[in-house]
Amino acid sequence: xxxxxxxxxxxxxxxxxxxxxxxxxxxxxxxxxxxxxxxxxxxxxxxxxxxxxxxxxxxxxxxxxxxxxxxxxxxxxxxxxxxxxxxxxxxxxxxxxxxxxxxxxxxxxxxxxxxxxxxxxxxxxxxxxxxxxxxxxxxxxxxxxxxxxxxxxxxxxxxxxxxxxxxxxxxxxxxxxxxxxxxxxxxxxxxxxxxxxxxxxxxxxxxxxxxxxxxxxxxxxxxxxxxxxxxxxxxxxxxxxxxxxxxxxxxxxxxxxxxxxxxxxxxxxxxxxxxxxxxxxxxxxxxxxxxxxxxxxxxxxxxxxxxxxxxxxxxxxxxxxxxxxxxxxxx
Amino acid sequence: xxxxxxxxxxxxxxxxxxxxxxxxxxxxxxxxxxxxxxxxxxxxxxxxxxxxxxxxxxxxxxxxxxxxxxxxxxxxxxxxxxxxxxxxxxxxxxxxxxxxxxxxxxxxxxxxxxxxxxxxxxxxxxxxxxxxxxxxxxxxxxxxxxxxxxxxxxxxxxxxxxxxxxxxxxxxxxxxxxxxxxxxxxxxxxxxxxxxxxxxxxxxxxxxxxxxxxxxxxxxxxxxxxxxxxxxxxxxxxxxxxxxxxxxxxxxxxxxxxxxxxxxxxxxxxxxxxxxxxxxxxxxxxxxxxxxxxxxxxxxxxxxxxxxxxxxxxxxxxxxxx
Ligand SMILES: Cc1ncc(C[n+]2csc(CCOP(=O)(O)OP(=O)(O)O)c2C)c(N)n1
Ligand SMILES: [Mg+2]
Numbered sequence: 001x002x003x004x005x006x007x008x009x010x011x012x013x014x015x016x017x018x019x020x021x022x023x024x025x026x027x028x029x030x031x032x033x034x035x036x037x038x039x040x041x042x043x044x045x046x047x048x049x050x051x052x053x054x055x056x057x058x059x060x061x062x063x064x065x066x067x068x069x070x071x072x073x074x075x076x077x078x079x080x081x082x083x084x085x086x087x088x089x090x091x092x093x094x095x096x097x098x099x100x101x102x103x104x105x106x107x108x109x110x111x112x113x114x115x116x117x118x119x120x121x122x123x124x125x126x127x128x129x130x131x132x133x134x135x136x137x138x139x140x141x142x143x144x145x146x147x148x149x150x151x152x153x154x155x156x157x158x159x160x161x162x163x164x165x166x167x168x169x170x171x172x173x174x175x176x177x178x179x180x181x182x183x184x185x186x187x188x189x190x191x192x193x194x195x196x197x198x199x200x201x202x203x204x205x206x207x208x209x210x211x212x213x214x215x216x217x218x219x220x221x222x223x224x225x226x227x228x229x230x231x232x233x234x235x236x237x238x239x240x241x242x243x244x245x246x247x248x249x250x251x252x253x254x255x256x257x258x259x260x261x262x263x264x265x266x267x268x269x270x271x272x273x274x275x276x277x278x279x280x281x282x283x284x285x286x287x288x289x290x291x292x293x294x295x296x297x298x299x300x301x302x303x304x305x306x307x308x309x310x311x312x313x314x315x316x317x318x319x320x321x322x323x324x325x326x327x328x329x330x331x
Numbered sequence: 332x333x334x335x336x337x338x339x340x341x342x343x344x345x346x347x348x349x350x351x352x353x354x355x356x357x358x359x360x361x362x363x364x365x366x367x368x369x370x371x372x373x374x375x376x377x378x379x380x381x382x383x384x385x386x387x388x389x390x391x392x393x394x395x396x397x398x399x400x401x402x403x404x405x406x407x408x409x410x411x412x413x414x415x416x417x418x419x420x421x422x423x424x425x426x427x428x429x430x431x432x433x434x435x436x437x438x439x440x441x442x443x444x445x446x447x448x449x450x451x452x453x454x455x456x457x458x459x460x461x462x463x464x465x466x467x468x469x470x471x472x473x474x475x476x477x478x479x480x481x482x483x484x485x486x487x488x489x490x491x492x493x494x495x496x497x498x499x500x501x502x503x504x505x506x507x508x509x510x511x512x513x514x515x516x517x518x519x520x521x522x523x524x525x526x527x528x529x530x531x532x533x534x535x536x537x538x539x540x541x542x543x544x545x546x547x548x549x550x551x552x553x554x555x556x557x558x559x560x561x562x563x564x565x566x567x568x569x570x571x572x573x574x575x576x577x578x579x580x581x582x583x584x585x586x587x588x589x590x591x592x593x594x595x596x597x598x599x600x601x602x603x604x605x606x607x608x609x610x611x612x613x614x615x616x617x618x619x620x621x622x623x624x625x626x627x628x629x630x631x632x633x634x635x636x637x638x639x640x641x642x643x644x645x646x647x648x649x650x651x652x653x
Binding site for chain 2: 032033036037058059060061062063064065088089092126127128129130131132297298299300302303304305306307310
């Protein structure tokens with residue numbers, strides 16, 4: 001057993017980068033203000049001191065080009081970790097991601113690889129408004145050739161980032177701005193978490209909640225309260241949306257027969273809808289009630305804080321969704 | 332000595348400069364007290380650019396702004412009640428509280444909006460110029476932009492497009508020499524951004540962005556070029572922030588000598604001195620202007636604090652068709 005240490009999510013990410021850069025000279029990082037300043041969310045602090053400006057690169061505000069440079073460096077044998085400050089700004093780099101990185105391996109018949117990680121962060125957080133609050137994971141989910149990782153805990157963040165860096169395909173590593181200061185126990189030293197393995201964050205028998213990123217702690221808080229009402233909730237965190245660990249999800253559904261999917265992103269065209277369709281296709285007979293999706297409203301995120309709250313699922317929304325589902329359909 | 336500007340003109344210029352100064356200073360206090368949330372990028376120290384440019388514009392002209400946009404809005408004639416209400420997320424704010432600091436727009440006055448995406452205002456400004464050209468509006472479009480934005484693709488693509496199409500477009504590049512904490516020399520080899528305009532065949536000027544009259548004169552010339560010869564025009568205005576990138580950034584990386592130098596060239600003090608030394612106003616006349624500005628901001632803060640918020644029902648109605 002490894003020693004465990006309490007770390008913040010952002011520290012866990014920092015350790016992952018540090019360890020991978022130490023053990024593999026081809027790993028380098030670039031992004032805006034990541035070197036001297038250590039990044040807007042302090043994920044890359046101190047890396048400049050150890051690895052120097054050749055491997056910890058501050059970029060101009062040239063997102064399309066430095067992301068493309070990451071793609072090129074990856075094809076040429078390096079393992080770049082490119083940071084885009086806000087996932088909203090990934091809209092500026094879509095050609096390099098979608099037409100280049102995602103397709104290179106395929107178009108070369110498997111001869112070429114793009115072992116690049118694109119780190120970015122999304123989600124609402126205290127009034128950052130419509131261009132700095134989006135949850136855009138469905139856009140990446142839709143593109144074959146991109147893996148999509150959305151860790152919810154410090155431990156997952158570190159193990160998944162290390163696995164993402166070692167992966168030979170492009171990985172979108174989507175963090176959440178409200179998670180950076182969250183603390184959790186993290187194993188010391190080297191470990192990885194395989195991409196495509198969900199984690200049951202809490203076991204339960206009455207209802208399965210499927211949630212990722214910041215909706216995991218929120219669902220767990222809801223589950224704890226529901227437990228006191230005698231409703232036993234299982235919380236499944238896919239951790240990686242591509243590849244998706246269908247088996248862990250389906251196994252939980254077979255057990256509880258009730259499913260709620262909680263997603264911060266807007267409802268329309270969301271990943272929740274796709275997971276729901278997979279569930280009904282594969283284990284329809286086990287379902288005791290329609291699958292319920294608790295999701296963001298179909299709207300840009302408003303600046304006003306009270307309105308910001310109503311556009312993404314809150315703990316109360318999750319609780320009442322579970323109560324409805326179990327109350328109505330359980331005899 | 333022959334005076335170039337009337338008392339009325341300079342008084343208005345000074346009033347607008349000071350309004351931006353007091354607006355930012357007081358709103359930063361509101362931020363610290365928790366009345367304002369989210370991002371807030373102060374325009375402190377750069378006021379002369381917005382004021383000098385907008386003094387040369389008419390109601391028919393367009394502007395697009397940046398993430399550091401309060402100064403542009405005020406110089407373009409925005410209503411202060413609605414601006415502060417917006418910063419507080421209130422229902423009578425410019426965006427009904429849905430936009431916040433980085434998204435204030437006033438299309439009725441040709442202000443096509445601040446922007447949370449660096450560089451995004453450039454093509455939008457070019458589009459406004461295109462619209463005026465198609466309609467033969469006898470107007471120009473001004474995009475306020477920044478040294479950091481100059482490294483984004485939209486800058487080069489956009490300026491080239493405007494040049495290829497001879498558009499009445501004026502790119503005002505606010506070169507405050509930093510993008511967050513990154514000094515300009517670390518993100519570009521040729522720090523005289525004016526040369527980028529020249530390389531595209533665009534008439535380009537490099538001026539003192541802290542001298543409101545130089546900004547004003549250059550803008551007038553740019554407008555003349557757009558109308559009598561052909562646009563676009565690039566104006567690189569050199570300036571410096573008085574503090575961090577946003578209110579939560581202490582800006583400790585700004586070198587003290589440079590900061591001191593630009594503090595000594597404070598655009599607000601510069602205009603105040605002009606009023607007294609060149610136009611012969613006495614101290615108490617200027618103080619009267621000062622207290623008028625202070626009072627106006629106080630009243631607007633009062634208004635914004637009293638103002639209500641959009642209800643969730645109203646909001647749900649508003650987004651019905653999204
Ligand atoms: C496309 C994009 N990339 C990055 C950011 C984050 N960001 C906001 S302001 C800023 C620095 C901008 O510097 P500059 O363009 O010089 O404008 P200044 O802040 O100095 O006025 C950055 C990197 C953003 N908002 N949009
Ligand atoms: Mg700048």
